Amino acid sequence: MDRLAIAATILALLSLSHGDEERVRRSEECDIFNGSWVYDESYPLYQTPNCPFIEKQFDCLRNGRPDHHYLKYRWQPTSCNLPPFDGEDLLRRIVGKSIMFVGDSLSLNQWQSLTCMLHTAVPQAQYKSMTVQGLSTFTFPEYDAKVIFSRNAFLVDLVSTPIGRVMKLDSIEGAKLWKGIDYLIFNTWHWWLHTGRKQPWDFIQDGNHTQPDMDRLVAYEKGLKTWAKWIDANVDPSKSRVFFQGVSPDHMNSSDWGEPSAKNCEGQEKPMHGGSYPGGRHPAEQVVEKVIRSMSKPVYLLNITTLSQLRKDGHPSVFGHGGHRDMDCSHWCLAGVPDTWNQLLYAALIHN
Ligand SMILES: *[C@@H]1O[C@H](CO)[C@@H](O)[C@H](O)[C@H]1NC(C)=O
Ligand SMILES: *[C@@H]1O[C@H](CO)[C@@H](O)[C@H](O)[C@H]1NC(C)=O
Ligand SMILES: *[C@@H]1O[C@H](CO)[C@@H](O)[C@H](O)[C@H]1NC(C)=O
Ligand SMILES: *[C@@H]1O[C@H](CO)[C@@H](O)[C@H](O)[C@H]1NC(C)=O
Numbered sequence: 001m002d003r004l005a006i007a008a009t010i011l012a013l014l015s016l017s018h019g020d021e022e023r024v025r026r027s028e029e030c031d032i033f034n035g036s037w038v039y040d041e042s043y044p045l046y047q048t049p050n051c052p053f054i055e056k057q058f059d060c061l062r063n064g065r066p067d068h069h070y071l072k073y074r075w076q077p078t079s080c081n082l083p084p085f086d087g088e089d090l091l092r093r094i095v096g097k098s099i100m101f102v103g104d105s106l107s108l109n110q111w112q113s114l115t116c117m118l119h120t121a122v123p124q125a126q127y128k129s130m131t132v133q134g135l136s137t138f139t140f141p142e143y144d145a146k147v148i149f150s151r152n153a154f155l156v157d158l159v160s161t162p163i164g165r166v167m168k169l170d171s172i173e174g175a176k177l178w179k180g181i182d183y184l185i186f187n188t189w190h191w192w193l194h195t196g197r198k199q200p201w202d203f204i205q206d207g208n209h210t211q212p213d214m215d216r217l218v219a220y221e222k223g224l225k226t227w228a229k230w231i232d233a234n235v236d237p238s239k240s241r242v243f244f245q246g247v248s249p250d251h252m253n254s255s256d257w258g259e260p261s262a263k264n265c266e267g268q269e270k271p272m273h274g275g276s277y278p279g280g281r282h283p284a285e286q287v288v289e290k291v292i293r294s295m296s297k298p299v300y301l302l303n304i305t306t307l308s309q310l311r312k313d314g315h316p317s318v319f320g321h322g323g324h325r326d327m328d329c330s331h332w333c334l335a336g337v338p339d340t341w342n343q344l345l346y347a348a349l350i351h352n
Contacts, residue, residue: 100177
């Protein structure tokens with residue numbers, strides 16, 4: 001089995017009665033990313049009023065979202081159960097350590113979800129949150145544990161030069177922040193698609209060649225290869241574990257899920273049935289898989305694309321950004337889908 005296949009499957013963790021760790025028993029191999037969404041009255045995993053620091057753009061309930069079923073879905077793998085998320089246990093495991101999410105606002109989404117999940121598990125424990133120049137550090141002093149978000153949309157460097165803003169596909173100076181972090185969780189994709197006023201570069205530099213633009217998937221693959229090379233050269237797997245968050249899908253085009261009259265995610269109140277998505281596999285996730293497969297150091301892919309594709313109901317739509325008119329079918333409401341990404345991350349972390 002190749003590295004990626006090993007990384008993508010973990011031993012099934014069958015939780016017996018109360019889910020104490022000693023009672024979690026390994027069984028046959030199980031792909032925890034293969035499954036479906038089931039309605040579960042016990043969800044969500046936290047109430048957002050109990051997460052006082054949640055960003056308004058993710059707090060769909062507070063922004064007036066009227067339907068609440070989207071809060072009630074649990075990810076059920078086909079051939080095993082996920083271990084129940086135990087925030088106190090996770091904090092004990094990361095005493096003296098740090099977890100860092102590196103990427104765009106989808107990383108912010110997952111980071112925010114994890115901080116809410118942990119805070120809800122230990123509501124009496126002190127916490128500190130501080131953001132300096134794109135680096136948000138959430139600390140639990142009693143556990144000497146840090147959960148960090150580093151905003152970095154491309155992973156490779158975007159620099160201002162006399163000719164304009166240049167994206168350098170083979171330069172990765174930003175990586176100096178990643179040294180010595182115990183758990184790194186990377187993500188990049190959405191910003192590679194921007195055009196017009198939202199496009200943050202004037203030129204793309206590829207080796208010695210500088211041009212105004214290029215095929216975006218090709219640029220993405222080159223950027224990811226630069227990231228992969230850095231990881232292979234700099235990460236010591238006995239000290240740091242590396243995850244890739246996977247490509248988070250948007251739901252801007254309802255033809256993707258076979259409902260052209262819906263237009264986009266607005267008004268969607270239910271996930272797709274079953275485990276496959278009519279729109280098929282995302283082109284970017286295939287690039288991610290290819291690059292990870294070529295690496296020499298182990299990288300665990302949180303293979304969340306398909307399971308998130310099924311959640312056309314999970315986005316803020318008009319209930320993000322403080323409730324104004326923007327249509328947000330890219331980010332996810334919290335509580336919501338990123339909580340499941342963190343449950344899967346937790347499953348991967350405790351299996352070792
Ligand atoms: C990720 O999940 C998809 C859909 O379940 C599957 O087709 C693909 O092989 C998985 N990727 C990896 C690396 O396991
Ligand atoms: C998911 O698991 C089912 C049952 O084991 C299998 O038939 C199916 O091919 C799997 N799907 C993917 C995408 O791997
Ligand atoms: C870039 O140019 C330098 C200097 O001319 C040369 O040494 C190098 O091989 C070139 N690199 C690539 C990738 O073409
Ligand atoms: C939505 O997807 C369909 C099918 O892939 C495509 O024909 C259509 O142009 C897309 N619509 C938009 C607004 O991109």
